[in-house]
Amino acid sequence: MNERELGSSGVTVSEVGFGAWVVGTDxxxxxxxxQAIDMLHHAVDRGVTYFDTGDVYGxxxxxxxxxxxLGEYRDEVTISTKVGYDFYNxxxxxxxxxxxxxxxxxxxxxxxxxxxxxxxxYVDHLxxxxxxxxxxxxxxxxxxxxxxxxxxxxxxxxxxxxxxGWLAEAERAAEEGFDAVQLVFNVFEQTPGRHAIxxxxxxxxxxxxxxxxxxxxxxxxxxxTPETELGEGDHRAHRPDEWYETGWEKVEALRFLEDPDHxxxxxxxxxxxxxxxxxxxxxxxVTPTFRTTDDIDEWAGAAETPPLSEAEFERVEELYRDxxxxxxxDGMDALRSSVxxxxxxGVDKQAAGD
Numbered sequence: 001m002n003e004r005e006l007g008s009s010g011v012t013v014s015e016v017g018f019g020a021w022v023v024g025t026d027x028x029x030x031x032x033x034x035q036a037i038d039m040l041h042h043a044v045d046r047g048v049t050y051f052d053t054g055d056v057y058g059x060x061x062x063x064x065x066x067x068x069x070l071g072e073y074r075d076e077v078t079i080s081t082k083v084g085y086d087f088y089n090x091x092x093x094x095x096x097x098x099x100x101x102x103x104x105x106x107x108x109x110x111x112x113x114x115x116x117x118x119x120x121x122y123v124d125h126l127x128x129x130x131x132x133x134x135x136x137x138x139x140x141x142x143x144x145x146x147x148x149x150x151x152x153x154x155x156x157x158x159x160x161x162x163x164x165g166w167l168a169e170a171e172r173a174a175e176e177g178f179d180a181v182q183l184v185f186n187v188f189e190q191t192p193g194r195h196a197i198x199x200x201x202x203x204x205x206x207x208x209x210x211x212x213x214x215x216x217x218x219x220x221x222x223x224x225t226p227e228t229e230l231g232e233g234d235h236r237a238h239r240p241d242e243w244y245e246t247g248w249e250k251v252e253a254l255r256f257l258e259d260p261d262h263x264x265x266x267x268x269x270x271x272x273x274x275x276x277x278x279x280x281x282x283x284x285x286v287t288p289t290f291r292t293t294d295d296i297d298e299w300a301g302a303a304e305t306p307p308l309s310e311a312e313f314e315r316v317e318e319l320y321r322d323x324x325x326x327x328x329x330d331g332m333d334a335l336r337s338s339v340x341x342x343x344x345x346g347v348d349k350q351a352a353g354d
Contacts, residue, residue, distance in 0.1 A: 001047030007179035017050035054082035084129035165338030240331030
């Protein structure tokens with residue numbers, strides 16, 4: 001497993017990371033505590049060194065599991081957590097979003113509680129969890145700097161979604177010199193990632209990109225097929241039917257990626273989707289949602305498959321520009337904006353709710 005640096009922080013991460021939101025919650029299937037710890041250990045065995053959790057995942061349960069499983073590997077792994085939700089004083093209602101807090105006092109308090117649950121003296125990476133750009137003021141930035149100076153935090157990032165904006169936040173993260181920005185980015189959903197990369201390049205920033213949902217909610221790893229019935233509690237069921245119906249056609253258009261044109265070996269569609277993301281220099285690590293150890297074996301193994309050739313990458317670009325040859329609405333034509341839609345000018349998306 002190769003490693004890349006988060007920005008210019010000196011903090012290194014494996015090219016494929018472990019999104020620990022899958023442990024400590026039942027949104028992606030039930031796991032016993034023993035199964036969750038086995039998955040984390042299995043990921044270490046497969047060369048994964050970056051583990052991404054958050055205080056709100058299972059209301060602290062995910063952090064406790066990560067700490068219990070990875071404490072013995074502390075010097076070998078990179079631990080990231082997120083703060084920004086007040087789950088201490090508010091009950092969780094299904095998949096509904098909890099009240100946010102992104103003030104300086106809360107960030108410090110939440111971090112202290114996270115470190116206690118992790119059983120660690122510091123985290124390698126701390127992200128603001130779904131903060132919109134108006135919430136990240138000078139006091140917040142000063143607090144993050146102070147936490148780095150204190151040694152409790154080695155690098156800082158900004159995680160984007162679900163009910164905030166995307167594009168303005170990515171630009172701001174690059175402008176303020178955050179070490180990383182995490183967002184939805186995959187072959188089918190390119191707008192936020194492309195916009196972030198353009199901002200990073202325009203500003204000559206050293207901010208890294210951490211893609212999440214690299215498999216577009218089950219399409220690109222082929223775990224959601226035309227025969228799949230998504231239950232009401234399945235986290236992927238928020239997608240409209242049109243998204244999956246057009247997505248299955250798009251997957252077929254990408255089959256050429258399974259048989260590299262320039263090297264021996266093959267890739268699964270799930271591995272090819274990760275390699276497409278890693279073809280962007282700004283991408284530091286990709287965080288798929290591992291449900292099983294088989295997922296870990298396949299997707300951690302993506303880094304061992306042939307990188308995309310220039311010809312393969314350009315062919316994907318051509319397909320994307322032509323909407324994969326599909327002249328049909330996919331039901332996903334809106335992005336949320338925290339700045340009244342002004343960041344969507346020139347983007348082929350409308351503001352959610354319009």
